Amino acid sequence: MSPARRPRAKSRAQRNGKAPRKGALKAARPIAREQITERTAERSLVISIPRLFLYHRGLEDALRAGDKVLTSQELAARIGRGMSSTQIRKDLSYLGSFGRRGQGYDVTVLVKKLGRVLGLDRDWRIAIVGFGNLGHALGTFLELREEKFHIAAIFDSDPQLVGSTWHGVTIRDETELEAVLPELGCGIGIIAVPASVAQRVAERLVRAGVGALLNFAPVNLSVDAGVAVRTIDLASELSLLTHHLS
C-alpha cells in the first residue's frame, strides 16, 4: 500500500483497532424468538435481482438500437431514474468480469449472461386460476406478447366457462386442479380469483406442485417457505400514487 493513497477519513477499523467486520457474515446471530417465520431464506446480498432486470431490459433496448458495446454510463443513462454507473459496475462485477477496461461491455455477451442468471433462457408453463376479466386479460397479454410464457392450464369455477377452450386450452373446473395440474408441469400459477378464496387456491396450487405464485388478490398469502409469491395489488398501487398526490 503506497503512501498518499487514502485522502479520506481514516477507516473505521483503523480508528478503533478492530478487525474488518465483513468476514463473519452474520454467523452466530441469535434466532428470533418472537416469530416462527423462517428467516427469509433469500440471500440478496448487495446485488438485487429486480435491478438485474432493469439492466437486461436496457441492454435489449440498446441491442435493438444497434449498439454493440455499451459503457456503464451509457447503460445508466438509458435506464434513467437514479441508476448510477457505479452501481451497475458493482452489480455486474458479482457475476464476473465481462467488460473491457477502457472500452465498455459487449452487449450481446452481457444480455446472454444476464438472461441465463435471470432464467430468461427457458420457456415456462403457467396455470391461471380465475378466468374472469382480469385472468382473461392477463392470459391474452402473455399469450400474445411474451414468447417465454405459455398458458398451459386454466381453471375457473363458473360453469358457463368450464368446458370452453381458449387458444387451444380447455378451461377446467377448479375442483379438478389437483387431479390435472401435476402432469402439466406448470411451475407458475397466476391467482386471479376474489380475495376470499385466494388463500385456498394458493394452497391447492402449491399442493399440485406449483413453485411460484403471482397473486392479484389483495391478501397476504401465506404459503410454505420455498414457494415464491409476488402479489400485485392494484388498489395498493393506486393508493401509493394518491399518497404522492396529497
Place this chain on the structure above:
Amino acid sequence: MSPARRPRAKSRAQRNGKAPRKGALKAARPIAREQITERTAERSLVISIPRLFLYHRGLEDALRAGDKVLTSQELAARIGRGMSSTQIRKDLSYLGSFGRRGQGYDVTVLVKKLGRVLGLDRDWRIAIVGFGNLGHALGTFLELREEKFHIAAIFDSDPQLVGSTWHGVTIRDETELEAVLPELGCGIGIIAVPASVAQRVAERLVRAGVGALLNFAPVNLSVDAGVAVRTIDLASELSLLTHHLS
C-alpha cells in the same frame, strides 16, 4: 445514565471519541458529477409507505375479525412474512404515539390515522388510456371492487371503441386527451397501451394535468420530477418468479 445499562459492545462514538453522527443529516454532500439526474427528491427516511399499506390492510382485517385492540406482535403475525413487531412499533412511532403501553393499539384509531396519512380518506378520479383487454379488465376491477376509485375518462385509438360508453363513461379518441382531460379533474392516469406509444401517452397525460401514472407497459417512463410513476411489468414479475424456480 445508570451503570450496568450497556451490556453490548461499546458504542462506536465512545470507542473513537467522535460525536454521534446522526445530527448532520447529509448537509454538505458534494453534488454528483457524472450524472445530471436530479437527486431523487423523495425522502423516505426510515419509514416506508408500502409498509404502512400492509399495516393498514392488516388492521382492516383485524377490524373485520372483531378485534378492538391489537398488539404489535399480533399485527405482525397477521401480516406474516418477515414483519417484526419492532419494525411496526418503530414505524408507527413516527406518526405519533397511538398505542397504550401494556395494552396495544386501538384498531379503529390507528386505521383512521393510517388512512389519513395514506390518502385513503378521499375519492379519486382516474383516466384510463388504452381500453383493450387489459384496460378493460382494470377498469372493471376498480369500478366493482374499489369504492375510492372512479373511472372518469377512457381513451383509446381504436375507432371501433370510440364513441361507445362503458359504465356511463364515453370512450373518447386518444387525440382528444388534452382537450377533454383537464376539466375532468383526474389525478391519476392508467397507461394500458403498447410499449411503443407509452412514453408519448405519459407525456400527454402529464401535460393534461395528471400527477400520477400507473403504467402497465414494459418501459421505463421518463417524466418530469414531481410526477409519480409506478410501473407494473407483468413480464418482469413473472421473470422474478422464474428466477426463484431455477
Place this chain on the structure above:
DNA sequence: GTATGTGAAGGTGTTCACAGCC
C-alpha cells in the same frame, strides 16, 4: 486518455435492549 473492477467509506434502514408506562 478512457472505462472497468473493487476495497473501503459512507448512509440508510432494521434490530436490539431497555426505559417508561399501564
Place this chain on the structure above:
DNA sequence: GGCTGTGAACACCTTCACATAC
C-alpha cells in the same frame, strides 16, 4: 406481569476513490 416507544448498535447497500487494464 405485559407492551409501547426509542436511542444506540448493527447490518446492509451505495458511493467513493483509485488501481488496473485497454
